[in-house]
Amino acid sequence: MTNALATLSGGCHCGAVRFEVDAPAPLHVLDCNCSMCAMTGFLHLIVPRERFRLLRGEDALAEYRFNTGTARHLFCSRCGIKSFYVPRSHPDGYSVNARCLDHVAIEDLRITPFNDGDRAAAMAGLASLGL
Numbered sequence: 001m002t003n004a005l006a007t008l009s010g011g012c013h014c015g016a017v018r019f020e021v022d023a024p025a026p027l028h029v030l031d032c033n034c035s036m037c038a039m040t041g042f043l044h045l046i047v048p049r050e051r052f053r054l055l056r057g058e059d060a061l062a063e064y065r066f067n068t069g070t071a072r073h074l075f076c077s078r079c080g081i082k083s084f085y086v087p088r089s090h091p092d093g094y095s096v097n098a099r100c101l102d103h104v105a106i107e108d109l110r111i112t113p114f115n116d117g118d119r120a121a122a123m124a125g126l127a128s129l130g131l
Helices: 035-040 116-129
Strands: 005-011 018-024 028-032 044-048 052-056 061-064 072-076 084-086 093-097 110-114
Touching: 018 044, 018 093, 028 035, 052 093
Parallel strands: 028 110
Antiparallel strands: 005 018, 018 052, 028 044, 044 093, 061 072, 072 084, 084 093
């Protein structure tokens, strides 16, 4: 049985980038320990491409790629906030930073650690959780 989807909105700090995402409640997010996520405090809400809508700000987005070049790290070129990106683990979807969602409290999130140092085991763990 799947949970009903709720539409959530979010964006960057300055408001140039705004989006909507359809996600089941409660929100299940990943706390990755890779160098990028650990430094930025990114909490991953991973959704299929069809459940993400960029409302405005495509012209404000800048892109950064590193390592394998698969992940497309997108951030607002005005305020520097990465509110979503195309992750290496799910290149056909988006990872939304739960911290950039409007009116979502951290204590209401179900947070699962993701050990990027052992990516294969971490991905297997996600599969067993249905994420």
